[in-house]
Amino acid sequence: MGRRANRVLLVLATGTGKTLVAYQIVKKLSNGGWIKGRRPRVLYLADRNILVDQPKDEYFVQGFGEAVHKLGGGVAKLGRDIYFALYQSLDRQGKQTTGDCKALFEQFDKDFFDLVIVDECHRGSAKDDSNWQRILKHFAFAVQIGLTATPISERDADTYEYFGKPVYEYSLKDGIEDGFLAPYRVRRVNINVDVSGWAPEPGQLDNYGNAIPEREYTQPDFERILAIKERTDVAAQYLTDLLHETGRMNKTIVFCVDSDHAGRMRDALNNLNADLSRQYGGDYVVRITSRDGDPGLAHLGEFKKVDTDTPVIAVTSRLLSTGVDMPMVRNVVIFPRSAR
Numbered sequence: 001m002g003r004r005a006n007r008v009l010l011v012l013a014t015g016t017g018k019t020l021v022a023y024q025i026v027k028k029l030s031n032g033g034w035i036k037g038r039r040p041r042v043l044y045l046a047d048r049n050i051l052v053d054q055p056k057d058e059y060f061v062q063g064f065g066e067a068v069h070k071l072g073g074g075v076a077k078l079g080r081d082i083y084f085a086l087y088q089s090l091d092r093q094g095k096q097t098t099g100d101c102k103a104l105f106e107q108f109d110k111d112f113f114d115l116v117i118v119d120e121c122h123r124g125s126a127k128d129d130s131n132w133q134r135i136l137k138h139f140a141f142a143v144q145i146g147l148t149a150t151p152i153s154e155r156d157a158d159t160y161e162y163f164g165k166p167v168y169e170y171s172l173k174d175g176i177e178d179g180f181l182a183p184y185r186v187r188r189v190n191i192n193v194d195v196s197g198w199a200p201e202p203g204q205l206d207n208y209g210n211a212i213p214e215r216e217y218t219q220p221d222f223e224r225i226l227a228i229k230e231r232t233d234v235a236a237q238y239l240t241d242l243l244h245e246t247g248r249m250n251k252t253i254v255f256c257v258d259s260d261h262a263g264r265m266r267d268a269l270n271n272l273n274a275d276l277s278r279q280y281g282g283d284y285v286v287r288i289t290s291r292d293g294d295p296g297l298a299h300l301g302e303f304k305k306v307d308t309d310t311p312v313i314a315v316t317s318r319l320l321s322t323g324v325d326m327p328m329v330r331n332v333v334i335f336p337r338s339a340r
Contacts, residue, residue, distance in 0.1 A: 006142070007162065007163045009121070009145075009159065009160070009164060009165065009166045010145065010166060011151055011166040011169045011170070012147070012149060012169070013149050013170060013171055015175065016174075016175045016180055018119070019054070019055045022044070022055065022119070022147060023055070025117075025145070030064075040081070041081055041083075041114050042082045042113065043116045043117070044056070044085070044119065045086075045090075045116060045117065047086060047088070047120065051120060052084045052085070053070075060084075064081065068082045068083075068084070070084045070085065071084070071085040072086075076104060087135060090103065090135050091132065091134075105135045105138055106138065110139060110140070111142075113142040115142055115143050116139050116145070118146045121147060121148045121159060122150050122151050133162070146159065146162070187242075191234050193219075194219045194231075197216045197217060223257040223261045227260075227264070232264045235333075236271075239313075240272045248273070248312070249312055250312070250331060251303065252312065252314070253329055254316070254333040255316060255333065256315060256317050262317050273285065276312070283310040285311070285313040286299040286311040287314075289318075290317075299311055304326050304328075
């Protein structure tokens with residue numbers, strides 16, 4: 001499938017203003033009479049609530065007011081100009097007055113939208129067999145703008161195959177040189193079991209009393225097949241020592257494999273920083289994952305603010321990996337299952 005003329009790809013490094021670019025495009029098209037006799041109808045698509053709610057609330061509602069609407073609940077509400085939606089919500093079926101059941105996106109005419117903005121377009125929409133790509137194809141008459149910092153080109157998922165070559169690129173190096181992004185230093189830390197592997201003693205049991213299969217476990221196995229508490233403790237100790245050297249109140253994000261791994265890391269960091277955990281009522285280290293629901297979102301709201309001291313350490317898995325503005329963060333820790 002070759003790229004259609006109405007598909008546009010913009011590649012900008014994380015933190016260089018993809019959301020602001022999207023807002024300015026919509027603003028200029030709306031004010032410039034792009035669609036004769038009315039404002040253009042826009043659909044802003046993403047795959048996570050945080051990627052929808054932040055641009056909606058912080059940019060578009062401020063600039064367009066009641067013309068902005070977030071789709072959901074299987075109801076195709078008409079009469080607005082700018083719609084925000086999750087792929088998942090649009091693919092959900094809703095009952096029509098006729099009694100028919102259609103996916104939410106199918107309740108809109110194919111030519112209803114003039115512009116579709118696809119945030120983080122390197123994810124699900126790039127896959128040839130993705131249900132989400134059905135949504136983009138349904139609205140094929142619209143101009144479609146893909147935004148990403150990390151386009152991919154793989155056998156079954158190719159950003160370039162769908163959107164074509166980028167019409168504009170702004171790299172991480174450009175952002176640093178122009179002063180929009182802070183320069184960074186990388187510390188690579190190897191934990192002994194990650195390097196040498198680990199094997200149980202004959203008959204050794206796990207914490208639930210089950211026998212651990214006897215074989216050698218290597219880094220790709222950790223947190224997927226086997227969780228070693230001591231490995232998490234060592235990583236937590238290293239981070240704690242680093243914060244003692246550089247500033248214990250420096251805001252830090254720790255990326256773990258999943259919610260369970262993040263929970264173990266949170267507990268280990270709280271134990272090692274018990275003085276500050278007590279001082280701040282348990283808000284020195286918090287877990288922010290999709291499993292944490294509204295309390296997690298509340299922690300995220302406080303963590304993002306520039307004028308709050310706590311939370312200091314946010315332990316997460318994938319929720320904060322992209323699309324979230326957090327200017328006060330000083331340390332980013334990636335504690336993966338595998339370095340591959």
